Amino acid sequence: MRDVARILLYTGKGGVGKTSVAAATALACAQRGHRTIVFSTDIAHSLGDVFGVELGPQPLEIAPNLWGQESDVFYNVSRYWGRIQEYAASVLRWRGLDEVLAEEMTVLPGMDEVGSLLWIAEHHDSGDYDVIVVDAAPTGETLRLLSLPEAGKWWMEKIEPIGRRITKLTGPFIQRVVGMPMPGDDVFNAGEELFRRLEHMHDLLIDPDRTSVRVVLTLEQVVIKEAQRSFTYFHLYGYPTDLVIANRVLPDDVGWKYFRGWYEAQQRYAPMVEQAFAPIPILRAPFLDREVIGLEILGELGRDLYADADPSLPFYRGRPYTVERQDGEFILAVELPFAMKEEITLTRHADELMIDVGTWRRNLVLPRALVDAPTRGAKFDDHVLKIRFAAPVRSATGGGTGG
Secondary structure, three states: OOOOOOOEEEEEEOOOHHHHHHHHHHHHHHHHOEEEEEOOOOOOHHHHHHHOOOOOOEEEEEEEOOOEEEEHHHOOOOHHOOOHHHHHHHHHOOOOOHHHHHHHHOOOOOOOHHHHHHHHHHHHHOOOOOEEEEEEHHHHHHHHOOOHHHHHHHHHHHHHHHHHHHHHHHHHHHOOOOOOOOOHHHHHHHHHHHHHHHHHHHHHOOOOOEEEEEEEEEEEHHHHHHHHHHHHHHOOOOOOOOEEEEEEEEEHHHHHOHHHHHHHHHHHHHHHHHHHEEEEEEEEEEEOOOOOOHHHHHHHHHHHOOOOOOOOOOOOOOOOOEEEEOEEEEEEEEEOOOOOHHHHHEEEEEEEEEEEEEOOEEEEEEEHOOOOOEEEEEEEEOOOEEEEEOOOOOOOOOOOOOO
16 A cells, blocks of 8 residues: 555547556556556546446446446536536526426536546545546546636636625525525535635646656657647646657558558657657557457556556656746746747736647746746747746845745
8 A cells, every 4th residue: 555646647639549558557557456446537438348347436346456437427416516506407497497407407518527537536535546547538628627726716716705795795685586596605615615626636636746647649640749739738737747658559560561551650750759758758559459358458458568667656757847046037947848939928917927828828826936026038948938037126124035
């Protein structure tokens, strides 16, 4: 039993085989004696199919030291959104919808995936597992979900107190005159509790001692490009990426002329992947000669992929950003692999720095030393964004934030 449970989150473009890789990883961890659970946050569940068993919303033992789980939207909504859903349904019923339709309408898009992600913290805090393997949704959806905790924190700090005050002032009048149900403190409390859970999950996922995000790809141009973009965004949000897995790699002795062109394309792309993701390690999983279903073939895939290495341990350690003092200034450096200079936009408001890369935004709360420091400029060089801040002037009592 380890002191700190490890969270391994596998993601990648749809169709690259991340479910098979996640399942093989979980089995490899279990065979090394780690109590391991693997579950899916993808609404298109296939984890149970890979193991050849039917999984449900509660953990099911699949093999010694190995449990599996697939989320259920109504189970997750009831568990995490219950009181909020009840209030939303009451408003819809007030508007004339029948009870069944009102309940269906309150299951908003994304609720299932959010509920699935919250299981990460549940399993971590339970102490029942040494390793938690997450078969995540395709990268775009995963990135949207992983950005929710920051949005939730902003809502709790800026909007929720205003909404609660307005409800207390005008709620009785609206309910008495208009008849519309108004949220009580229990609804706001449920919302706060939900966002606290999201923030706790976020804290776990950005901790490199606990979490490793791993990108699965195949040696194809479109897939590699998306993997590069997702790698940039994981850095942008501070999630520790420690491994890239090239899946379905054809062997050197591949036969048939039909596969020869595919093999040669993989040979061209493999060095590009090695160079592009350095210093992140690249592991290769072979193209197997049969369908990846069942414990036997998953065990073979795990051995081919990890050999004697323990897949639960970090393969690489790095920091998403650093702050250094140079020549009387502070330099905040953010690694943005594969980003282009023209894609980057910076905006600052008080203690927040907004970094836009294409259509994605990161609200970075500045370190204490930089809160009162004026911004002097920025430079993007060798995939590192360096933002310059003037060192804050110390107060007369010596209690300034600089130093």
